[in-house]
Amino acid sequence: MKNNNRICSLLDISYPIIQAGMVWCSGWKLASAVSNAGGLGVIGSGSMYPEVLCEHIKKCFKTTDKPFAVNLPLIYPEVKSHIDTIIKLGVKIVITSAGNPQAWTSLLKENGIKVIHVISNVKFAKKSEDTGVDAVIAEGFEAGGHNGREETTTFCLVPLINEAVSIPVIAAGGIATGKSMLAVMILGADGVQVDTRFAVSEESSSHKSFKEIIIQAKDGDTMLSLKKLMPVRLLKNDFFYKINNLELAGESTEKLQTLVGSGRPKKGIYEGDLNEGELEIGQVCSQVNKIEPAKEILLNIWQEYLKAYKKLNLLA
DSSP states (O other), rough: OOOTTTHHHHOOOSSSEEEETTTTTTHHHHHHHHHHHBEEEEGGGGOOOOHHHHHHHHHHHHHHHSOOOEETTOTOOOOHHHHHHHHHHHHOOEESSOOOOTTTTTHHHHHOOOEEEEESSSSHHHHHHHHTTTTEEOOTSSEEEETTTTTTOOHHHHHHHHHSSSOOOEEEOHHHHHHHHHHHHHHHHSEEEEOOHHTTSTOOOOHHHHHHHHHHHHHHHEEEEOSSSSEEEOOOSHHHHHHHHHTTOOOOHHHHHHHTTTTTTTTIISSTTTTTOOOOOOOGGOOOOOOOOOOHHHHHHHHHHHHHHHHHHOOO
16 A cells, blocks of 8 residues: 555555554654554654653664654643754654644754644644645544544544645544544545554553553543643543533633643553543543554554455445
């Protein structure tokens, strides 16, 4: 598929499957494992100090000779330091999110870096294309972590973005199987980004307790929350109900911001505090029921995609 798929050609990968840059999950071990398997591994820099990102990039270069990317949330306070590190160490692909791509895309591309930007609506997809990004990730509100305020589902968003831009479109949100991959490819996606399933991979740096609560999750166990701040999809736990009740009671954004603080995702995802931590994960967690090596996850998704594709052709 590498020769006739726009994402494979753009990123020089074998399969159009991208691992999401999930905070506290996506370190060098996961990124290199996915890249070595033929997808695009991604280092999630949003939870890293500049020196930590430097270490992860260097280790990734040592453990894979395949392309990998760094996910860069543009709201990160030390974004300039991260960009300096990325350029200095020779990373060739950056996925920007949570901000305006116009601020840094030109600088990144001037340094030979391919830029992909995460969007959740048509307006910002068009702005991203005008800015010069190489591709966009159309992320529906099924996705875990920070999310679009519009609450547009992946199935509605992907065809809208596909019609709105000429650059490649990567679908994200609610994708954990080859069947769901085929569905969004039919809707116009050139590739997919997978988050939840890789979050519980063996190579994910998330806490074992976090992985285990995810594979036990059922439908309805997540909800979009913190809409007054920045919408984020969370597993329901004590912390979720606390902030949700305050939101419903009309609590101020200042009080909510104080309660959330800056360490809640680390407490839940990395340290395994299942009561007071922020457990960011996608709706599709109800379909994930085991911890597997990243390579097996990627290849199983791809094989299931091919099987579903052949079955669909037989029905034509």
